[in-house]
Amino acid sequence: MYMNWKTSPTKQASRRRSCRRAAVTLMECIFAIGVVLTGLVGLAALIPIASQNARDTIEIDRSISESTSASAVGVVQSFHDLDSLVMFDKPVQGSAANTAGGYIPTNAMQTLESKLSNAPLKLETPGYMHMLAGTGLSGGICIDPLGTPDLALLTGGFVTSPNAAQPFAAAATTDSAFDYSRFPYFNERYNVLASPNEQIGNPAGVNTTTRTTPWPMGPRMYRVTLKSPMFDSRIPMYRYQLMSPSITRNIFGGSNGLSNVDAPDKELPRGVLTETTLVGGNRLDGGRDNASDYTWFATLTPNFLGGDSFRQSIVVVRKRLAPVPRRVGDPFALQKGNYTIDDADDNPTSERLAWIDPETAIGFNGGSGGEVSVFGSQGVTDDISSNSWVMLSRQPHRVTGPPVTLRANGPAVHRWYRVISVGEAEQTSSYTWAGGTHDVWGRRLSLAGPDWAFQDETTGNTTPIDDTFCTIVEGAVSVIESEVKFE
Numbered sequence: 001m002y003m004n005w006k007t008s009p010t011k012q013a014s015r016r017r018s019c020r021r022a023a024v025t026l027m028e029c030i031f032a033i034g035v036v037l038t039g040l041v042g043l044a045a046l047i048p049i050a051s052q053n054a055r056d057t058i059e060i061d062r063s064i065s066e067s068t069s070a071s072a073v074g075v076v077q078s079f080h081d082l083d084s085l086v087m088f089d090k091p092v093q094g095s096a097a098n099t100a101g102g103y104i105p106t107n108a109m110q111t112l113e114s115k116l117s118n119a120p121l122k123l124e125t126p127g128y129m130h131m132l133a134g135t136g137l138s139g140g141i142c143i144d145p146l147g148t149p150d151l152a153l154l155t156g157g158f159v160t161s162p163n164a165a166q167p168f169a170a171a172a173t174t175d176s177a178f179d180y181s182r183f184p185y186f187n188e189r190y191n192v193l194a195s196p197n198e199q200i201g202n203p204a205g206v207n208t209t210t211r212t213t214p215w216p217m218g219p220r221m222y223r224v225t226l227k228s229p230m231f232d233s234r235i236p237m238y239r240y241q242l243m244s245p246s247i248t249r250n251i252f253g254g255s256n257g258l259s260n261v262d263a264p265d266k267e268l269p270r271g272v273l274t275e276t277t278l279v280g281g282n283r284l285d286g287g288r289d290n291a292s293d294y295t296w297f298a299t300l301t302p303n304f305l306g307g308d309s310f311r312q313s314i315v316v317v318r319k320r321l322a323p324v325p326r327r328v329g330d331p332f333a334l335q336k337g338n339y340t341i342d343d344a345d346d347n348p349t350s351e352r353l354a355w356i357d358p359e360t361a362i363g364f365n366g367g368s369g370g371e372v373s374v375f376g377s378q379g380v381t382d383d384i385s386s387n388s389w390v391m392l393s394r395q396p397h398r399v400t401g402p403p404v405t406l407r408a409n410g411p412a413v414h415r416w417y418r419v420i421s422v423g424e425a426e427q428t429s430s431y432t433w434a435g436g437t438h439d440v441w442g443r444r445l446s447l448a449g450p451d452w453a454f455q456d457e458t459t460g461n462t463t464p465i466d467d468t469f470c471t472i473v474e475g476a477v478s479v480i481e482s483e484v485k486f487e
Helices: 009-020 026-072 096-100 112-116 245-252
Strands: 085-089 108-111 141-143 221-226 274-279 282-287 294-302 309-318 351-356 370-377 389-394 397-400 405-408 413-422 426-433 436-448 468-473 476-485
Touching: 085 112, 085 141, 108 112, 245 294, 294 413, 309 413, 370 468, 389 476, 413 476
Parallel strands: 141 221
Antiparallel strands: 085 108, 085 221, 141 294, 274 282, 294 309, 309 476, 351 370, 351 468, 370 436, 389 413, 389 468, 397 405, 413 436, 426 436
């Protein structure tokens, strides 16, 4: 018997829907493409980040290799002889009273040994008088021949300007803040929230806080260069007695395999880097040429509690800006007289100085670093990069009185910190604080490094005389520290 089976309407509709779902709609295609494109855009965004991270890793590895090699072959150790280090022994404006306390400037270029061999056998923090017990070197120094320009550029000739006094003269009240004989290259009287091209003003005395532009002296290091081992110490030193530029570039311009060469004289480590050549009856220094983006210098800080040990920090800098001589009409030069600028980039940037608000510091206990707010003049650039290095400096004081009087009670303290992160720069007009009113920029920094005390516990101290300052070296990528002793 034949029976006519018919599909119910419900099943037919279901079958038709199943047939329609066998394909993909245009809307679904567009949506899928959008998802894929979003993923590709995200992936593309990661490429420059990964590239930068790879570059940073390579740079850190290379810079550590450079600084480790410098230490390993005895480059810095061979210059821990006070007879090898040459300083610009110049007075500080408003510090004449220091002649009674140990700092008697000779207004000449001389070795540290010759300086210390003269009474009262003492060399303290530049511009200060803290009367430590004992004798010897108790001020920080920066071994930096590449950062010290040729003396010919400072004493006349094609760089002469109307107010270009010889480089060892004390700063005048109308001078700018720049000073080659210090590290960083700013006069002790520099108000760090003012533009360095402005007049530094007229201080009242050695360690006092009252002055025309309220600002006490700031902590600095002596910037020293190297004497050729062919000459004996004398006062003054002459240009030809210094190590030649080719040798200093060889020593401080990258290792490039120095650990694989031998010194002719095993008792003289510097023989790895320098050799003496007889030319026309005259003995000349010779050395190897290096080709490297990296250069280095060393800062040495004395123990605050005394003793002959120093903390040595080898600072590696990538593509360091060359030192600029004092020149007429060149805003990028370190000019002795004050001048006008139109933009912050018109001032030199290889070394900058900023102030840290002690009320904003967080952490710095337990050796893990912390966070600070850094302020600088709008007359200098506010660029600070993560993974770079900065140096914190402070001059501890003691309080006597009443009336309240602040006196330095030991050498200035300097420590290097790695920058973990940098906040956005904020511009502030007429920023008022204990040191005056200025147009400034401010940035929040996260720093990795040792513990730090931002102020002395001093009743009645409302001035920035013992505040912390921040030195920013353009391109600093690595710092390796060790303990050394001078001979």
